[in-house]
Amino acid sequence: MQKYTARISTLVSTLFTAAALLLSACGKLNIGEFASYVSTFEAEAAARGQELHVDNLVIKLDSSLPNTIRAQCQERPFATPTIAVNQTIWDKSSDEDKEALLMHELGHCVLHRDHKKGDFPDGTAISLMRAVSPYGKSYEAHRQYYLDELFDNND
């Protein structure tokens, strides 16, 4: 009986592995109006010597997110990583806010970075990956630094 159980679980794990390989082999890219941000992300990575090609990602506007959440990277087993963007906030955001927000979420969904705590003494966030990520003005003032830090993940 024990032997039978073991064989079943081996079969199940083999099936899961096969499914995972199959899914990762055929990535899905559905980024619509956000394509320019993904291009910027790839270009900034390349400028820092990182060959990054985003080919498995969904980015979509979502009007059901609460107004405390600007965007969210959603990762589930066997599903394409998805960035849901709060439509209400997005529509009111400046270009710099939009780029800062997308770079943060791409940090989660593509670079698989977690949040990073901390501020400089003047209150500036030490990372775009801070839970409350820098808004446009701060991002614009320190863009090179934030992008260097984003792609130089040593936390």
Ligand SMILES: [Zn+2]
């Ligand atoms: Zn985040």
